[in-house]
Amino acid sequence: MKINQWLETLKSSGTPDFAEALCYLGDTFPALHQLAATPQDARWHSEGDVAIHTQMVLTELYQLFATEAQHLTGEQRQALILAAMLHDIGKPATTQPRERDGEIRIVAPGHEALGRNMISVALMSLPLAYSVVQTIMGLVGYHQLPKLLVVRNADYAEYLKLALNADLQLLYWLERADMQGRICEDLATQLSLLAEFRLFAQEYGFWNADFRQRLLADVQQKSTDAEQRYVDGYALRELATRDIAQPVEALARTYQRCQQYSHFYLLFGASGSGKSSWIAQQRRDDWLVISLDEIRAEINGQRGNQKNRGQMLQLAKQRLKQALAAGQDVVWDATNIRQDFREPLTTLAVNYGALITMVIFHLDSATLKRQNRQRPHAVSDEVLQQQLTRLQWPQVEESHYQWIIGENGQPLASNG
Numbered sequence: 001m002k003i004n005q006w007l008e009t010l011k012s013s014g015t016p017d018f019a020e021a022l023c024y025l026g027d028t029f030p031a032l033h034q035l036a037a038t039p040q041d042a043r044w045h046s047e048g049d050v051a052i053h054t055q056m057v058l059t060e061l062y063q064l065f066a067t068e069a070q071h072l073t074g075e076q077r078q079a080l081i082l083a084a085m086l087h088d089i090g091k092p093a094t095t096q097p098r099e100r101d102g103e104i105r106i107v108a109p110g111h112e113a114l115g116r117n118m119i120s121v122a123l124m125s126l127p128l129a130y131s132v133v134q135t136i137m138g139l140v141g142y143h144q145l146p147k148l149l150v151v152r153n154a155d156y157a158e159y160l161k162l163a164l165n166a167d168l169q170l171l172y173w174l175e176r177a178d179m180q181g182r183i184c185e186d187l188a189t190q191l192s193l194l195a196e197f198r199l200f201a202q203e204y205g206f207w208n209a210d211f212r213q214r215l216l217a218d219v220q221q222k223s224t225d226a227e228q229r230y231v232d233g234y235a236l237r238e239l240a241t242r243d244i245a246q247p248v249e250a251l252a253r254t255y256q257r258c259q260q261y262s263h264f265y266l267l268f269g270a271s272g273s274g275k276s277s278w279i280a281q282q283r284r285d286d287w288l289v290i291s292l293d294e295i296r297a298e299i300n301g302q303r304g305n306q307k308n309r310g311q312m313l314q315l316a317k318q319r320l321k322q323a324l325a326a327g328q329d330v331v332w333d334a335t336n337i338r339q340d341f342r343e344p345l346t347t348l349a350v351n352y353g354a355l356i357t358m359v360i361f362h363l364d365s366a367t368l369k370r371q372n373r374q375r376p377h378a379v380s381d382e383v384l385q386q387q388l389t390r391l392q393w394p395q396v397e398e399s400h401y402q403w404i405i406g407e408n409g410q411p412l413a414s415n416g
Helices: 003-009 018-025 030-037 050-066 073-087 109-123 130-142 143-149 156-165 168-180 189-202 213-217 225-240 250-251 276-282 290-300 309-325 339-351 363-375 381-390
Strands: 096-100 103-108 263-268 286-290 329-333 357-360 401-405 411-416
Touching: 018 030, 018 050, 018 073, 030 050, 030 073, 050 168, 073 168, 103 130, 103 309, 109 213, 109 363, 130 156, 130 411, 143 156, 143 168, 143 189, 156 168, 156 189, 156 225, 168 189, 213 250, 225 250, 225 357, 263 276, 263 339, 276 329, 276 357, 286 290, 286 309, 290 309, 309 329, 309 357, 339 357, 363 381
Parallel strands: 263 329, 263 357, 286 329, 357 401
Antiparallel strands: 096 103, 401 411
16 A cells, blocks of 8 residues: 555544554654664553554554544544654653652653654655644644643643644543553543643633634734734734733734834745745845845855854844834844744844744755755755754744745745
């Protein structure tokens, strides 16, 4: 059976075990081959290694599909099965012994976020709807949070932030399978935490993926699309960052700024992803494009010369401040693959009242390599691979809007 046919079976009746999944997905996700050699702590996973656990999670998921979760079909079912297969793919790279309460325990800190980053590019090589790709990434990247939100007695903002990045209903079912697919002493407690998470998600109105429209209904009062877009973007982000407690507060906070504001386009994508081509196609006369490559050439004489990095960034940020202060629209042209590089830029843009749109270029590695080699200023395959290894996928609340762009500038999705 071909991969596209196999993936289609997951929408209805397919129930592949881990060995079958490895046959179809092992080349796309090489880390799956390492799961059997990755140990787990006996207190939390006395069933054994990560491959054994993954098989048990799949078994439990199929049982849920046959009983309580019969309503999950089509792309939801497909996304959940693939997420179950991939949910611990970050463990081989993060598993380590660590002392806790005087005992040496086996832990895998940060394996969820790393797993999301690891699969982000590889998923684009599979014949999947982009909505499924986004769902899988959200489930893998945040699958440990449901229980933690309850343990931390998290507030509305934390649930909203999670809902912006992952489908909470599907996350619940994945974690039901994840918990039931292990042997541990505190299983009843863990399942009780999940039940509480479900109640909170439903109470806050985040159980269904279409919550944005309901949440923003009270602020739909602006007479122009430009003003409404600004209010909507700030309302969602400021709710998630606790700057406001109710959406309607955004009306007062944005009353003057929504009438005239800068657009700040922050590009995200590895070399060869099409950022320069997109700028050339979309560029307006009033845009200021701040290209870090061009500033390197300006300071060092060559685009690829990495010297004087501090001077280069200082000049770039100075130009950004001047443009935003003047109300000018700005495009920040760089790979921006690290979250700690993006955060100072988005903070600066918010301080100047700009509307932030993160333009995310999402392509598979083969396409990236081919397009990179065709560029006038190509980087080596080694440098490109380093970029993909270090890539940190943006969270939705980092910006007000996200545009996701595929091959040849094709729009894939928008979030916000």
